[in-house]
Amino acid sequence: MTNQHPLSAIPACAWQRPIGLGWDKPYTVRYPSNLDDGPWHGMPLGGFGAGCIGRSSRGDFNLWHIDGGEHVFQSISACQFSVFEQVGTATPQAYALCTEPPTDGSLSEWQWYPQKSGTYHALYPRSWFVYSGVFQAELTCQQFSPIWAHNYQEASYPIAVFEWTAHNPTDQPITLSIMLTWQNMVGWFTNANKSPDIRVRDDGSPVYEYQPRLSDSQGNFNQWVVDRHRVGCLLDRAGRDPNANPQEGEGQWAIASLAPPYTSEVFYHTRWNSVGDGADVWQTFAQDGSLADCSDETPAAAGEQVGAAIAIRFTLAPGESRQIPFVLAWDFPVTEFAAGVEYYRRYTDFFGRSGQNAWSMARTALKHYEDWNAKIQAWQQSILERADLPDWFKMALFNELYDLTDGGALWSAASDRDPIGQFAVLECIDYRWYESLDVRLYGSFGLLMLWPGLEKSVVRAFARAIPATDDRTRVIGYYYTIGAESPTALRKIANATPHDLGAPNEHVWEKTNYTSYQDCNLWKDLPSDFVLQVYRDYLLTGANDIQFLEECWPSVVAALAYLKTFDLDGDGIPENSGAPDQTFDDWRLQGISAYCGALWIAALEAAIAIGQILIHQHTDTSNAEIEAAIATYQTWLVQARPLYQAKLWNGQYYRLDSESGSDVVMADQLCGQFYARLLSLPDVVPLDCARSALNTVYEACFLKFFEGKFGAANGVKPDGSPENPQATHPLEVWTGINFGLAAFLLQMERKAEAFQLTEAVVQQIYTHGLQFRTPEAITANGTFRASHYLRAMAIWAIYGVLTEFNTES
Structure with missing residues (x-):
């Protein structure tokens, strides 16, 4: 619990944009053959060479560099934060915190967050969503990965931390519930064509086709995990030999938070239809901020998609503040180049090579995230406090480091020849x-x-x-x-x-x-x-x-x-x-x-x-x-x-x-x-x-x-x-x-x-x-x-x- 105002921790020099505000005339690509994903890019999450995820200023998770060196840009709508709020005895409200609803008709039961109702801030490796004008509570979500200078361990972790700060500025109690939903994407991020042909593009550059296995979820399943004071969902895939070395694309995801007494109430749903209308999680969540506490580990059938969800519900007295952490971790230990040319990623030096350590990483993050955040702030502070540097320069100086995370970065495991990989x-x-x-x-x-x-x-x-x-x-x-x-x-x-x-x-x-x-x-x-x-x-x-x-x-x-x-x-x-x-x-x-x-x-x-x-x-x-x-x-x-x-x-x-x-x-x-x-x-x-x-x-x-x-x-x-x-x-x-x-x-x-x-x-x-x-x-x-x-x-x-x-x- 804290009395710190949620905005006080955001550096003034951070890049800012109203949540969901588009661009009238964004730059467009010069040559049709060049990549132009459009302007909806936000600060990436994930360690160097661990694969990364991007979340834009409209709130969607849309950049997926999980396979080393490969690029997938696509909003996965089921990967989302949502917030329920009830002030006193008033009618409650609930929103999925993205301003862009799915275009394929999925999740039609969900209510999507209105544009320009708050501000997105970014100063790599941290970014913030400050929500205003919709909820009575003051809500801020800080997100970061453990990256700071001269750090050769945590900077490799495939971990994203989401630290929520909620404050009640009213004279009535406010009940809030924060939900994190995640689609099970195990097996998606590897090239279906292991030996793609190289051709010459119209601009003279050599290219090859990357065919990720998107939506190939047969055998994927989710399980509810209670680990002392940590709880969450582990997203896995059935049928893998636990004693065999993992292949590229094999591994786990995990979403996690803290259990009571560190939080008030925890709810979960381990198997909901992530490409359906979303009612299986939204009906109870929008009603009172709860989930069905469904623990179903049935693997997905062919053509089926499964999502996991965890929600934390709590009540704030007038003037009260509270911080709630959520963690996302992923463990895909192998990067494969040509067929059979495989490297283990650097983070496996600290968590092992089995591809079954996503929960261990989530547990580590929940234990150390406050210390990580303090180390990031200490690293940045000597630059942020310099009066001779304009804010726009400080902003760009840190934000241009984003490429070390999302530039297809590789960082191999240590060897005798290369002690840090x-x-x-x-x-x-x-x-x-x-x-x-x-x-x-x-x-x-x-x-x-x-x-x-x-x-x-x-x-x-x-x-x-x-x-x-x-x-x-x-x-x-x-x-x-x-x-x-x-x-x-x-x-x-x-x-x-x-x-x-x-x-x-x-x-x-x-x-x-x-x-x-x-x-x-x-x-x-x-x-x-x-x-x-x-x-x-x-x-x-x-x-x-x-x-x-x-x-x-x-x-x-x-x-x-x-x-x-x-x-x-x-x-x-x-x-x-x-x-x-x-x-x-x-x-x-x-x-x-x-x-x-x-x-x-x-x-x-x-x-x-x-x-x-x-x-x-x-x-x-x-x-x-x-x-x-x-x-x-x-x-x-x-x-x-x-x-x-x-x-x-x-x-x-x-x-x-x-x-x-x-x-x-x-x-x-x-x-x-x-x-x-x-x-x-x-x-x-x-x-x-x-x-x-x-x-x-x-x-x-x-x-x-x-x-x-x-x-x-x-x-x-x-x-x-x-x-x-x-x-x-x-x-x-x-x-x-x-x-x-x-x-x-x-x-x-x-x-x-x-x-x-x-x-x-x-x-x-x-x-x-x-x-x-x-x-x-x-x-x-x-x-x-x-x-x-x-x-x-x-x-x-x-x-x-x-x-x-x-x-x-």
Whole structure:
């Protein structure tokens, strides 16, 4: 029991929206083949790599990433909270707390909550529903999963906590009943097609079909559990051998709460028709807040659906408050990639691998949820209390971390080689491959600062992959999109830095370079990206993990040597080929490019710094070999730095490249300079040139591009106009690139401009229905591309520069 007002715990900076309020003109997808689930996205629930569930601001549970790397967006109406209220002796009322009734005719007996009667708030990993204007009681539901910085255990749990706070502000007693209903979905989330064909989509991307077993519930059953002072429903499936290892999709759900004396009255129903009219639970609930206390464990027949329900009823005296917890847990321990390629999830290190531990997890949550909530608040508080940060920035800083939960995240169980397991997040749902190295150059800053152990595990995976080969061949999708005949390309050449760590239909971490839009063996930024991330992850996490540098050093040497083979004229800088061969993979660069050339110079400096550390630490690596590598890199630098300046500096900014003749101002032209300063390496370019180029970028790409409303375009002419009005990447505003550019502005002591740019992008995301599905790109036409995108977590680079990258944040 508590007297705390339910609104007092909600940070003022949390994102807010009236419950059920739609969007007049939300952003729509740029290309029909790209994913557009619409704007009804809310903060996801669930631990990293455990599978996640999304609940939107209208109250429905609609995002189901239960199968690792796979996306299902569909409102399951039977999964719902409902509230009964009776004030004194007045006529009672009851509502299911979603503003959107089912469209298929099911649950027609239920009464659905009216729109705009309250407010939804979100500040990842917490969100709140504040209900007002309908009930006499003041009701708030806080929902969260146990995620906080530097936590490598609870952050993996497949658990959602719903903490209800009810307050009676009237002079009469109020009887309330809170009901949680849940459909038994055991067996639904696995691909019915274990070996799907890969095809090339119309945008040139490789795709395969995911066929979840939705509504396949034969054999599903629910049982009522009383466990000392904890009660709930366990949702299971009959017919599984309890001694056999579970398959993907096999496991349990659980919904639970506290029994008397911690709550007043508990009711339950373990077998109701979740696709019928709903009267079997609603008739008694709407009458007096009770359920039939039906305990029926009969398995579902073919074509039948079964739901479970638990209700907690209590009476509040005038002025009284009470908190009631509900917990949702799920235990699906196996992620299967290609048929037979299986990994156990990280949470199984703490709860076992049987797939029969959902109740154990629910029990753990009911015991520890208050402590978890306190740890989340303590983690966030140091940022929330900063008066120098605007509320919109604090909001976006935390909310952009949502992708670590819902970005198809994988987190495997621990092994001797990987003591905290292996981790990976998709580039996005449209481009369904993991940890694209060029994207995470900016997009990994949140992981680096908050869970550096996971960050290093990703970079180690790239280090292991660099020497590997994959002799399979495939066609290149880019040529398909321009109507040209595609050359065939090897999947992965030895010592080429892979673009990604693979896709969920093959073998993530082992079969890399899944994307085939371009031949990534030819990319000119990936080796530099790798080297810079190795040194960054060492330097900004205490500069003491020598073993990490030792593990990565052979691949650093191999990656740079491979990239140097593209320096065809031997002038010290690898040339771009004229094909899109870097992260802007629709944008042709020719000769020495500002983007790739600056990254190359910074990477050479980083490699020299790594080598010197290894020599100083007297590691097992041969000093003579390291010294030879350093000497080589210094020779290349002597050539490269003056050549870069001579070829690309035009007196105002750095040219796009040395051979195309373009006068485009590229927004991210000095990413390498940003990284050099970030890592305390020698500058890539003279500082006065960097300042001039940065000013030109800010003026042309941001202020002159639709008056700064949308953010900075990737590349426009100095007057803000397009070089080619039909271009794709140059005229898009990339959210993560903009946040990286803002970090560079901040680094160069231009804080006002950095925040002006960042705010423009944040406003576009959070006022136009893009929240919790932040895209790679938006356009001035109100369209977007590639939602749930990894690079947007680059907003943490801004905070990192502000705090000098204190990884204890």
